[in-house]
Amino acid sequence: MSFYPARRRRNALWMSLSVVSTLVGLCWLFLILAVLFWEGFDGLSLAVFTEMTPPPGSAGGLLNAIVGSLIMTVIGVAVGAPLGLLAGTYLAEYGRHEKLALVVRFINDILLSAPSIVVGLFIYQVVVAPMGHFSGIAGALALAVLVVPVVLRTTEDMLNLVPNTLREAGAALGMPRSLVIRRIGYRAARAGLVTGVLLAVARVSGETAPLLFTALNNQFWSTNLNGEMSSLPAVIFQFALSPYKEWQQLAWTGALIITLAVLAMSVTARALTARAIKR
């Protein structure tokens, strides 16, 4: 029994280390957000949303970058999300126990964490190099490649949550399989499917690496998908590393905007999933 105090002490030591590590883990989120607000909030004005990115040494905004980001994200999601949705449907509904589904699930999980810069190289090889120039559409396609695994994963997970009794009830009414999936499965999992798309948007809207050599960047207003296109992350990258005060300020402001948008989307997605699972 003389062990007892020693064991208690050891337990207290390890448990307090665990508490400390939690505090250490939590502090980063607050540190980063605090710095972003501190540095970026001053620059936040109407001009940021209404003016173009300025030449070095003068004031301006981020309008072309924001619009470019929006365009490429929308196209990327519009291309990638349906693919992910359909593939996820296959894994959850048709191929639950098939070999193909196993392989696709495995590969998809790897693509989910694969380095995004490699996706940029891939799109450079298959789109930019044959076309001969950088373009907004190449950037959008690079983002689409990143969207697919996210949407696929969430779609599969969410369809798996739909109780089989619902499907059986549909089948008992004589509904064919595809209708059961579309009218019952999709409807029951609607919140979850939206979550998947939201998560995908959150993931790609902050991506820089795949855009660097697909869409490149553009100092001017452009909605031409065939030409180089500006994006918020690429502008932040360029401006933050520049020696000009105005550019650095804009980079911080852009960083604040992106972070707030992305975090808002992740929180919404989480709230939606929590609701979907509770039901």
Added chain:
Amino acid sequence: MTYGSPKDASMSEIAIPEINSSTQATRARIEVTRGFAVSDGLFRRLTQGAAVFVLVLLGGVIVSLIQGSIPAFEKFGLGFFTTEVWNPVTEKFGAGAAIYGTVVTSLIAMAIAVPIGLGIAVFLTELCPISLRRPIGIAIELLAGIPSIIYGIWGLFVFAPFLQQYIQPWLISIFGSVPIFSTLFSGAPYGIGMLTAGLILAIMVLPFVTAISRDVFETVPPMLKESAYGIGCTTWEVIKNVVIPYTRVGVIGGVMLGLGRALGETMAVTFVIGNAHKISASLLAPGTTISATIANEFTEAVGDLYTSSLIALGLILFIITFIVLAFARLMLLRLEQKAAR
């Protein structure tokens, strides 16, 4: 039979229109069913096609990278992997420094993120009041949601100067006389460098390690833990002797998943690594990683050999992360099967 005929007639009278209407109905039904069969088959094929497309995507990535890197491998052969030189002017390229930087920064990241991540997972599953579990879990996971470039700009303007002013001089003075560590922490405190990149990576992979460790800790059957508590184990002993052994594969899977992320992380590292193509023993020295090299130099690369060498770097990175991530998934799959049994 005379009385039978009107009955027969009436029966047939009733029966004939019935047959008529039912054949019509049957025809319509057959048509609808056939339509269903077609659209059903189409939808099935469509979803299957989308699933196969994922495989095509992976194949496309691999093929295009191999194709792009052929000139570089033809020129430099296997020496590409080990050569430290990276000189665009003389067109001599080697991946040595980039591979070294990638591995070292990722190892630093894992050495820090794994203990902290496991600590947080223990806190969340064993110590934390139920009402706080979700908020704390979400706060940690939000770290994963912050875009990589934000870590980069924060690292460059806030974290690196902080390290340069306070932490690095302290490290240099403390370890200056300890044999091995004195080389690890030698040189001037630049602020940016491999140590800084590794630390930022640690913060970035922390949420992945935490989330997966927590999830696998939760797969431990309560009965096992309760029986350990029942014979008088402390929380630490339960974790050491029950939870960790039970979930070992899963934890390894989570760690490998984090490692896969760390290896491929681009923007944050690009900001703080210093982009120097050399292998230095000191962790404080600037270096480079595969992804940072590609991000920095790809658009400026002139000449096919330069571009091809960068693509070859991308191929190496993809293969390394693919192996690590595949291993991670296999580990997690094994735990899942164990939990299902």
